[in-house]
Amino acid sequence: MENVQSAHDYIEHHLTFWTSGDGFWGINLDSMLMVWLLGIVFIVGFRYAVSKATSGVPSRLQCFVELVFEFVDGLVKEIFQAQDKLIGPLALTIFVWVFLMNAIDLLPIDFVPALTRAIGLGHFRDLPSADVNVTMSMALGVFILVLGYTFKYKGIKGFIKELTTQPFSHPLLYPVNLVLELVTLISKPISLGLRLFGNMYAGEMIFILIALMPWWMQWALSVPWALFHILIVGLQAFIFMVLTVVYMGMAVEEHH
Numbered sequence: 018m019e020n021v022q023s024a025h026d027y028i029e030h031h032l033t034f035w036t037s038g039d040g041f042w043g044i045n046l047d048s049m050l051m052v053w054l055l056g057i058v059f060i061v062g063f064r065y066a067v068s069k070a071t072s073g074v075p076s077r078l079q080c081f082v083e084l085v086f087e088f089v090d091g092l093v094k095e096i097f098q099a100q101d102k103l104i105g106p107l108a109l110t111i112f113v114w115v116f117l118m119n120a121i122d123l124l125p126i127d128f129v130p131a132l133t134r135a136i137g138l139g140h141f142r143d144l145p146s147a148d149v150n151v152t153m154s155m156a157l158g159v160f161i162l163v164l165g166y167t168f169k170y171k172g173i174k175g176f177i178k179e180l181t182t183q184p185f186s187h188p189l190l191y192p193v194n195l196v197l198e199l200v201t202l203i204s205k206p207i208s209l210g211l212r213l214f215g216n217m218y219a220g221e222m223i224f225i226l227i228a229l230m231p232w233w234m235q236w237a238l239s240v241p242w243a244l245f246h247i248l249i250v251g252l253q254a255f256i257f258m259v260l261t262v263v264y265m266g267m268a269v270e271e272h273h
Contacts, residue, residue: 024229027225027228027229028225028226028229030130030140031126031130031142031221031225032142032225033140033142034046034047034048034140034142034148035047035133035138035139035140035141035142045142045148045150045151047133047140047141047142047143048142048145048148048150048151051118051121051143051144051145052118052145052151055114055117055118055121055145056114058117059110059113059114059117062078062082063082063113065078066078066079066081066082067082085109085112085113086109089105089108089109089112089258090105090109092108092258092259092262093105093108093262096259096262096263096266097262097265097266097269098266098269098270099170099266099269101269104262104265107162107261107265108258108261108262111155111254111257111258111261112254112255112257112258113254115146115155115213115253115254115257115258116250116251116254118144118145118146118151119144119146119217119249119250119251119253119254120250121143121144121145121146122144122146122147122217122220122221122224122246122250123243123246123247123250124143126224126225126228127228129141129143130142130143144217144221146213146214146217146253147214147217147218147220147221148214149210149211149214149218152210152211152213152214152217153206153207153210153211153214154210155209155210155213155257156206156207156209156210157206157210159206159209159261159264159265160205160206162265163205163264163265163267163268164268166265166268166269167179167268167269170268170269171269171271179198180194180195180198180199180202181194181195181198182194183198184197205260205264209257209260209261209264212253212256212257213253213256213257216249216253217249217253220246220249223242224239224242224246227239227242
């Protein structure tokens with residue numbers, strides 16, 4: 018019973034946020050700190066690579082940044098057909114930022130919590146993409162951009178027309194179209210945020226459960242799972258970026 022209780026305490030400790038406030042107005046300070054810290058790492062790292070860029074033999078960092086940039090830029094050009102200066106930087110920011118957030122899960126499960134306990138913090142959850150508040154906030158930001166681009170390119174009249182005149186063309190079925198299209202519209206940010214949260218939360222839970230096993234089983238299971246999780250880390254960042262660009266492309270396209 019003692020082992021069960023200690024295992025329960027271990028899991029609860031790793032899933033508890035460093036929170037300020039209660040209820041709806043509570044803020045997970047650890048998630049906010051990690052999000053901002055990783056955002057700064059992205060900005061400073063890419064800015065440094067650009068400032069040191071050369072037309073001669075490039076450094077490894079320059080090669081990496083150019084590879085990421087060309088990869089994202091090629092995808093954006095294939096998916097988003099309109100000319101817009103925001104979509105490329107937006108896609109690059111989302112991909113790298115979400116990737117860095119997800120990559121925190123590849124650190125030893127007790128590494129960051131041990132460091133934070135040393136400075137007096139009882140709880141510190143270091144994986145921001147396993148916080149539904151973070152992923153849904155990002156999805157909400159994408160949703161606001163989608164609405165903004167829809168109004169910009171189609172106007173309010175065009176937006177309402179798009180919601181009411183498809184998939185059924187008969188005027189009597191316009192209310193049915195409105196309900197169906199509103200459900201589709203609202204489901205986009207919800208699925209975008211929950212997909213990232215669910216995958217990263219599940220991965221974090223598996224690492225926690227492996228850490229509760231005997232040391233010889235930890236080595237046997239953690240290394241293969243970490244190698245597989247590298248794929249999940251990159252894939253979830255890629256999916257979030259691609260769906261964002263797809264939704265933005267749908268916002269500017271005319272539907273007939």
